[in-house]
Amino acid sequence: MIPKSLKREQIHRLLEEAKKTSERDWLMILVAYLHGLRASEVVGPKGLKGRSIADGFLTAVRLKGSETTVQPLLANADPLLDERKALIDLAAKSNARQRLFPLSRFQFFRALRRHAKAAGIPLHLAHPHVLKHSCATHALEAGVPLPIVQAWLGHASGASTMRYMGASEDQVNRAITQAFAEQQPASDR
Numbered sequence: 001m002i003p004k005s006l007k008r009e010q011i012h013r014l015l016e017e018a019k020k021t022s023e024r025d026w027l028m029i030l031v032a033y034l035h036g037l038r039a040s041e042v043v044g045p046k047g048l049k050g051r052s053i054a055d056g057f058l059t060a061v062r063l064k065g066s067e068t069t070v071q072p073l074l075a076n077a078d079p080l081l082d083e084r085k086a087l088i089d090l091a092a093k094s095n096a097r098q099r100l101f102p103l104s105r106f107q108f109f110r111a112l113r114r115h116a117k118a119a120g121i122p123l124h125l126a127h128p129h130v131l132k133h134s135c136a137t138h139a140l141e142a143g144v145p146l147p148i149v150q151a152w153l154g155h156a157s158g159a160s161t162m163r164y165m166g167a168s169e170d171q172v173n174r175a176i177t178q179a180f181a182e183q184q185p186a187s188d189r
Contacts, residue, residue, distance in 0.1 A: 004125055004169055005125075005133040005134040005137040007170070008138060027083065029111075035060055035135070036131075036154075037060055037062075037131070041063055043107070044063075048099065052100065053088060058071050058072075137164055
């Protein structure tokens with residue numbers, strides 16, 4: 001089974017709820033999702049800093065043996081999915097060594113959980129790492145080749161990325177629910 005991820009509409013609702021109350025939370029969640037970042041890669045001591053944003057690119061120092069990535073800032077016609085201007089503005093207001101999101105991983109977790117609850121997202125999906133999983137899952141569903149997703153996520157090993165190729169929890173739940181819901185008792189046949 002692939003790691004738990006949010007559906008696209010759940011990501012949208014999550015971002016919508018975050019933006020209602022906190023521009024910072026919205027951008028932090030959006031950046032983690034779009035770039036497939038772990039919470040500590042966004043907010044931790046080695047997380048994003050003013051110097052991480054330059055010339056329209058985000059440089060992410062990946063942890064857990066992953067490779068540093070340099071990725072374009074993503075613009076989108078949907079303002080909830082448009083990180084480009086907001087990140088450039090935030091970096092311009094920060095000094096090069098200043099953390100863009102000066103929070104702990106636990107504070108990130110609590111903020112995400114609060115916004116997920118408001119968005120109606122189940123508790124078992126309300127944690128920052130689900131954003132990285134959602135990034136990979138959505139890219140693969142969109143037909144992005146596995147080696148490209150691997151490079152985007154900074155995975156040093158293709159085995160890490162292969163985890164996203166299996167059946168999702170949602171796919172398993174729907175298939176089994178449907179299989180049992182369609183069964184008729186033997187006496188009715």
